[in-house]
Amino acid sequence: MTDLTPITALGTAEAPSVAFGPLTVAEDARLGLASLALRRGADVPEPMGLKLPGPGDCVAGAGVGAFWTGPGQWMLEAPGRAEEDFAAEVARNAPGCSVTEQTDGWAAFDIVSDAGAAPVDALLERLVNLPPASLLPGKATRTVLEHLGVFVIRRAGDRLTVLGMRSAAGSLWHALTVAAKRREDAG
Amino acid sequence: MLIPHPLLGPRDAQEFTYLGDARLLERPDPAAENAEARFCDYVYLRDNPAGVHRELWFHEHGDRSWLVVTRDTVTHEILGAELAADVKGAGA
Numbered sequence: 001m002t003d004l005t006p007i008t009a010l011g012t013a014e015a016p017s018v019a020f021g022p023l024t025v026a027e028d029a030r031l032g033l034a035s036l037a038l039r040r041g042a043d044v045p046e047p048m049g050l051k052l053p054g055p056g057d058c059v060a061g062a063g064v065g066a067f068w069t070g071p072g073q074w075m076l077e078a079p080g081r082a083e084e085d086f087a088a089e090v091a092r093n094a095p096g097c098s099v100t101e102q103t104d105g106w107a108a109f110d111i112v113s114d115a116g117a118a119p120v121d122a123l124l125e126r127l128v129n130l131p132p133a134s135l136l137p138g139k140a141t142r143t144v145l146e147h148l149g150v151f152v153i154r155r156a157g158d159r160l161t162v163l164g165m166r167s168a169a170g171s172l173w174h175a176l177t178v179a180a181k182r183r184e185d186a187g
Numbered sequence: 188m189l190i191p192h193p194l195l196g197p198r199d200a201q202e203f204t205y206l207g208d209a210r211l212l213e214r215p216d217p218a219a220e221n222a223e224a225r226f227c228d229y230v231y232l233r234d235n236p237a238g239v240h241r242e243l244w245f246h247e248h249g250d251r252s253w254l255v256v257t258r259d260t261v262t263h264e265i266l267g268a269e270l271a272a273d274v275k276g277a278g279a
Contacts, residue, residue: 055194055250070250071194071272129199141195144202144248 009107009169016173020180022115023123027173028161032078032086033102035069036094047076047093058140058153067140067153075102075151106151107169109162109176117157119183124160126179128152146175190244190256191268202248208233209241209255212275237261243271 008015008029017026036052038044044052050061052074058067065077078086087101113119117137124135128143130152135141140153148171151163164172188200210233215225234240238261244254253271258264 056196068250071252071270073250129201131197134196142249144199149248 009166010173011170018177018180020177021184022113022119023180023183024110024112024114025173025176025180026110026112027169028079028108028110030080030082031103031106031108032081032084033106033163034076034078034087034090035100035102036066036074036076036090037098037100038072039096039098042096045094045097047090050076053140056134056139056141058138058155060155067151069142069151105166106163107166107172109164109172111160111162111176111180113158115158120154120158120160123179123183124152126183127162127176146171148172148175188263188265190254190265192246192249192254193268193270193273194252195246195250198246198249202246203244203254204247206243206245206253209243209271209274210234211243212255212271239266244268 005013007013008027010016010027015027015029017024036047046052048061048064050064050066051059052066053059053068055068059065063078066074069075076090082103086103087099091099111120111123121132127145130141130143135152135154137154137157140151142149142151145162148164148168150172153161153163155161162172162176189197190200190203192198215222215229219225238259239257240260241255241257244256246252246254254268255271255274256268257266259266
C-alpha cells in the first residue's frame with residue numbers, strides 16, 4: 001500500500017506553535033468538525049447530550065462542543081478526533097437532521113494567553129471589526145478577518161479559536177501571527 | 188454603516204451583500220390568470236425613493252440569513268432590521 005504522510009493545513013509534519021509575548025498562536029490539526037442543520041419544522045436535538053446554543057453562543061460538553069452558525073444550524077466540534085468519522089457519530093445522535101462532515105474544509109488556530117483576557121482582547125481589536133460584547137467568553141461568531149470568512153470562538157477569557165478556510169490556511173496564519181507580533185511590539 | 192442584526196446585534200455593513208427592494212419577497216402566483224403581466228411588473232418595476240426604503244440584505248460573512256433593512260437612502264440612517272424569514276412568514 002502507498003505510504004502516505006499526513007500533513008497539517010499549513011503543510012508541515014507537526015502543527016506549528018509560536019509564542020508572541022503572553023500569546024501563543026498554534027494550529028490545531030486534530031479538531032474534528034461536523035455541521036448540523038435542522039430540517040423544516042424539526043425539533044432541536046441534543047446530540048451526545050449537548051444542549052445546542054442560541055445565536056452567537058458556543059458550548060462545551062464532555063469531549064464535544066458546539067457553536068451556533070445560523071438559524072437552525074450549528075457546528076459540532078470534537079477536539080483530537082480529526083482522524084475519525086465524527087460526522088457519522090453526530091448523524092447517529094441527531095436522527096432526522098442534516099449532518100455534513102466539515103473537518104477537511106477548515107483549518108483551526110488556537111490563541112492562548114498566559115496573562116489573562118487582556119492580551120486576547122487587544123488582539124481581537126486588531127483582528128475583527130466587531131463590538132467586544134459579541135466576543136465575550138462563551139461567544140462564537142462568523143465574521144471577516146483580512147477578507148477571509150472565519151469563525152471566531154471565544155472559549156474562555158484567555159482562549160480563542162479561529163476557524164478559516166483550509167485552502168487559505170497560510171494567509172490566515174500570516175494574519176494571526178502578524179497581528180500577534182504587532183500587539184507584542186506595541187506592548 | 189452598521190446594520191442591527193436581529194439575532195447578532197450591530198454588524199458592519201461589510202459583512203453583508205445588498206440585493207435591493209424588499210418587495211422581491213412578494214413574488215406573484217405563477218398560476219394566476221394575469222401572471223405574465225404581474226411577473227413583468229415584479230421583474231422590471233422598482234420604486235427608487237429618495238428617503239425611507241425597505242431593502243434586502245444578505246449576511247454573507249455571518250449567519251447567512253436574509254434581512255429586511257429599513258434605510259433612509261438620503262442619510263443612510265438605518266431605521267430597523269428584521270429577518271426576511273419572519274417577514275415572509277407573517278405574509279407581509
